[in-house]
Amino acid sequence: MALNKNPKVDLRRKYRRVLEVSIIISLALLILSFKFFPEFKKEEIKLDGPQELLNVEDVEITKQETAPPPPPKPPIPIEAPSDDVLEDIEIGDTELDVNEIVSAPPPPPAKEEEEVEEEPVFFVAVEQTPEPIGGIEGIQKRIVYPEIAKRAGVQGRVFVKAFVDENGNVVKVELIKGIGAGCDEAAMEAVKSTKFVPGKQRGKAVKVQVAIPILFKLQ
Numbered sequence: 001m002a003l004n005k006n007p008k009v010d011l012r013r014k015y016r017r018v019l020e021v022s023i024i025i026s027l028a029l030l031i032l033s034f035k036f037f038p039e040f041k042k043e044e045i046k047l048d049g050p051q052e053l054l055n056v057e058d059v060e061i062t063k064q065e066t067a068p069p070p071p072p073k074p075p076i077p078i079e080a081p082s083d084d085v086l087e088d089i090e091i092g093d094t095e096l097d098v099n100e101i102v103s104a105p106p107p108p109p110a111k112e113e114e115e116v117e118e119e120p121v122f123f124v125a126v127e128q129t130p131e132p133i134g135g136i137e138g139i140q141k142r143i144v145y146p147e148i149a150k151r152a153g154v155q156g157r158v159f160v161k162a163f164v165d166e167n168g169n170v171v172k173v174e175l176i177k178g179i180g181a182g183c184d185e186a187a188m189e190a191v192k193s194t195k196f197v198p199g200k201q202r203g204k205a206v207k208v209q210v211a212i213p214i215l216f217k218l219q
Contacts, residue, residue, distance in 0.1 A: 130199040142190040146182030158187040166205040168196040187214040
């Protein structure tokens with residue numbers, strides 16, 4: 001047996017009434033809104049954009065240039081009769097005579113042999129080094145102090161390399177370190193004019209190169 005719902009708690013019975021009441025309330029609100037607010041003003045929206053300037057340019061009508069005419073055709077060569085007649089040329093006999101006696105060619109000139117002088121070898125280190133006769137003081141006495149160096153107040157020490165042969169003669173001088181102002185040339189000239197006691201290696205006089213210091217000092 002089915003149970004009947006209590007009408008107080010049955011919600012389905014009130015659906016229609018609630019719907020009708022809701023429609024009536026909504027229509028009343030709509031009528032009131034049209035009565036009290038009959039007109040709606042539209043808000044104007046102003047759009048102020050930057051004014052663009054358009055430059056109108058006159059475009060020239062392109063002219064179609066006429067194509068250049070084709071180059072003229074090269075002339076066709078025409079063979080012309082030649083008036084020149086070649087004369088007959090006599091050709092000599094080209095046969096080789098094997099039995100003919102031919103003189104021998106002259107000998108080539110003799111080449112003169114160039115004699116290459118070998119540079120003498122100077123020892124760097126020996127048992128007994130060459131010494132200037134009179135010592136370094138003897139070289140210093142030969143020094144002529146340049147006037148330009150005196151005026152400029154140039155002083156210092158010049159190192160000269162002397163190449164001394166077996167006889168104690170200076171055959172060549174080279175500058176190792178100089179001070180300029182004419183002092184280098186004066187020192188080299190003094191060393192070159194100095195006589196040395198030759199250097200010895202195993203008791204025999206040999207060629208030796210030796211460095212000599214020369215002092216330039218103003219009094």
